[in-house]
Amino acid sequence: MHSNVDSLSSVTAPDGARIRFSARGGQICSWVTPDGIERLYSSPLADLRATSAIRGGIPVIFPQFAHEGPLPKHGFARSSPWRVSSSAILSCGSGSVELRLSDDPYTRSIWPHSFELVLRARFKGSELTTSLAVINTGDHPFDFTCALHTYLAANAPQAVIRGLQGIRYLDSADQRRRDIQREELLRIDREVDRFFFGVTTPVELRGDTLPIQVRQESFPDVVVWNPWKELSRRLADLPDEGYRHFVCIESAAVERPVCLSPGDEWLASQHLSVLSSPLGALP
Numbered sequence: 001m002h003s004n005v006d007s008l009s010s011v012t013a014p015d016g017a018r019i020r021f022s023a024r025g026g027q028i029c030s031w032v033t034p035d036g037i038e039r040l041y042s043s044p045l046a047d048l049r050a051t052s053a054i055r056g057g058i059p060v061i062f063p064q065f066a067h068e069g070p071l072p073k074h075g076f077a078r079s080s081p082w083r084v085s086s087s088a089i090l091s092c093g094s095g096s097v098e099l100r101l102s103d104d105p106y107t108r109s110i111w112p113h114s115f116e117l118v119l120r121a122r123f124k125g126s127e128l129t130t131s132l133a134v135i136n137t138g139d140h141p142f143d144f145t146c147a148l149h150t151y152l153a154a155n156a157p158q159a160v161i162r163g164l165q166g167i168r169y170l171d172s173a174d175q176r177r178r179d180i181q182r183e184e185l186l187r188i189d190r191e192v193d194r195f196f197f198g199v200t201t202p203v204e205l206r207g208d209t210l211p212i213q214v215r216q217e218s219f220p221d222v223v224v225w226n227p228w229k230e231l232s233r234r235l236a237d238l239p240d241e242g243y244r245h246f247v248c249i250e251s252a253a254v255e256r257p258v259c260l261s262p263g264d265e266w267l268a269s270q271h272l273s274v275l276s277s278p279l280g281a282l283p
């Protein structure tokens with residue numbers, strides 16, 4: 001099922017954990033824990049040789065999230081050619097990879113700013129940390145929104161998300177309705193496209209396999225997305241039943257654009273951990 005990512009570059013840690021990544025998009029496409037289980041979804045219809053975005057893994061969304069501004073949807077970073085600046089095994093036994101993207105005539109034709117993005121992924125055992133640094137290399141300030149658009153492998157119709165109760169959200173699948181998450185568990189039983197604002201505690205994806213905890217630093221928001229049946233059929237790079245196999249939990253900065261002064265750097269990260277046992281019973 002994940003054979004289309006097998007041709008990508010990979011790093012394997014001494015404990016057997018492995019990631020595969022693509023320089024296009026600066027994208028982690030596969031994360032396998034030492035037990036041999038793939039933790040990220042990657043669409044079997046994703047075209048790894050085209051110049052469009054790769055459906056699956058962890059696309060980098062920059063400098064605009066979705067249609068939250070005048071630029072093309074989700075910006076250009078996810079379809080741009082990044083360069084691999086390092087790929088190594090660290091002395092602590094973690095695997096690591098670092099990719100960079102800088103402005104060029106194409107990015108400046110869409111968004112007239114000078115910048116550098118640095119994506120770093122570090123993994124070992126049942127943990128993967130991905131960080132995104134944005135550096136303003138120009139001489140005037142700029143604003144951006146962004147996300148790590150993580151496709152977590154899951155049996156979506158059985159999945160629930162815990163940790164969002166009481167948090168304000170905008171429902172992008174329901175006329176941008178604003179509300180507060182009232183239920184303890186967000187169920188994935190229809191199209192879900194919610195932007196949760198001001199998330200400061202970990203979120204947990206649970207289902208019929210071990211839970212995955214998503215913890216973030218400096219990303220203020222979390223977006224939960226699953227296209228469900230109809231939208232899946234309309235997405236050419238996703239099988240009709242593709243929606244059944246993932247839930248996106250995206251660490252994001254959406255509600256308030258980040259403003260970065262010349263020479264400044266903004267750094268945020270997402271930590272994924274496969275938990276070895278459920279944290280308490282589901283109601």
Ligand SMILES: O=P(O)(O)OC[C@H]1O[C@@H](O)[C@H](O)[C@@H](O)[C@@H]1O
Pocket residue numbers: 053066073074149172193194223225235250
């Ligand atoms: O099909 P795309 O461009 O990869 O976008 C996928 C989804 O990405 C999510 O982050 C957005 O909230 C959704 O609105 C969007 O549909």
